[in-house]
Amino acid sequence: MPSLPAVRSRILIVDDDERQRSALVAMLPDGDFEWQVAVTGQDALERLATFSADVIIADLVMPGMDGFELLRQLRDRGDLTPTIALTGFGSMEKALSAVHDLKAFWYLEKPVEPRALRILLERATRYHRSLQKEEVLKGDLRLRGVLGDMVGRSPAMQHIFSVIRQVAPTSAPVLIRGESGTGKELVAREIHKYSPRSDGPFVAINSAALPEALVESELFGHEKGAFTGAMERSAGCFEQAHGGTLFLDEIGEMPQSTQPKLLRALEDLRIRRLGGKRDIPVDARILAATSQAPGTHLREELYYRLSVFEILVPPLRERKEDIALIADVMLQNLNGKHGTHVTGIDAKGLDFLLGYDWPGNVRELRNVMERAAIVRDVGLIQLTDLRSPVSGVEFRRNATQSLGSEPSMVVPLGRPLMKLEEDYIKTTLEHVGGNRKLAAQMLGISLRTLQNRISAIREAADATKPGA
Secondary structure: OOOOOOOOEEEEEEOOOHHHHHHHHHOOOOOOEEEEEEOOHHHHHHHHOOOOOOEEEEEOOOOOOOHHHHHHHHHHHOOOOOEEEEEOOOOHHHHHHHHHOOOOOEEEEOOOOHHHHHHHHHHHHHHHHHHHHHHHHHHHHHOOOEEOOEEOOOHHHHHHHHHHHHHOOOOOOEEEEOOOOOOHHHHHHHHHHOOOOOOOOEEEEEHHHOOHHHHHHHHHOEOOOOOOOOOOOEOOHHHHOOOOEEEEEOHHHOOOOOHHHHHHHHHHOEEOOEOOOOOEEOOOEEEEEEOOOOOOOOOHHHHHHHOOEEEEOOOHHHOHHHHHHHHHHHHHHHHHHHOOEEEEEOHHHHHHHHHOOOOOHHHHHHHHHHHHHHHHOEEEEOHHHOEOOOOOOEOOOOOOOOOOOOOOOOOOOOOOHHHHHHHHHHHHHHHOOOOHHHHHHHHOOOHHHHHHHHHHHHHHHHHOOOOO
């Protein structure tokens, strides 16, 4: 089992005893820590003006400004740097007072045990980094509409930013719901980015894209010889995400037979590889997403386990006030990607973007912006540069034309019902540019059901071929 990723810490050691300072420095593994030393509390405060420490190790009893006064000064300044208090034998009451009254991170008794110090330093460093990220997050939110790679001034997006800020520092599961293309994975990545686990891996798996027979192997891994083709041991997504975040996209498409096993892994924080004989402890935060309504295909007990917090990402058509801002940020990124020099969108082009229903949501808007930026290359994007690769709709100058108009379908009497279903599925797929997930959503069925219908249509067609 891989260990948690190493964290390079900046340590300030405060102790008037030179031998004790040298002993503490010697306990720090080479390469994992940067350190400075101070001999009094006042010396420590002066060094903190130029040395940004992640953790302070301070003796409580020193001449001049002692550790207690140092903690008071840090508290009064609003300095949140976690401090590990060092106390001598028989001074437990004073150490606990430093922790509870002066907000020290924790304490260690002398003589200090090296392993205990290293574990405590890593925990304190992670805690400090999470506090720093929360401050960055607060600053981003004050910009109104910017959170990492996410943008939006609408009340719905401001609420999402608020929930991300609330849940990111925790380890609670989060269920993210919304239509295809709304940016559910982006929400998950932002939660991971602002969490104490951000130095760990972010592992994403799409439940709808995996054959049913391989879902358990992908999640839990397998041993050599567990099934035909298992030529060597393989770690599953839970193990790969150890110390980080596991994102389960389209969780509603997960086979019913696998969902109880997933629930057990979430409850026990242990998994067993296919063909394995022992349980393996895992430490991965779980984020999940679905484009389906609650209870559609997700077992009730698994839904409640995943939805400790729930974030609903609205479709783009319900937050059109964000379109101009999103498009502007996209164009800035696309200029860097393609070497274009697009400066914005003209008034007519923007009017049409605001009038379109965006069935493909933010993903469709990005496709439209990318094509338009390449076509225009320099200056303002105009109406004639805009075309949707998802819906196939050309945005024309005729303002009376409905941008989101759907193709009609003539249904002749006497046509077999199965043939009508085939025609309807084909027409829908053509309308959304072959996007099966979006087509399934429009048809009101799951992606897996749509894939099964398409397979059945192909099998029926093959059966009618000459020589079949």
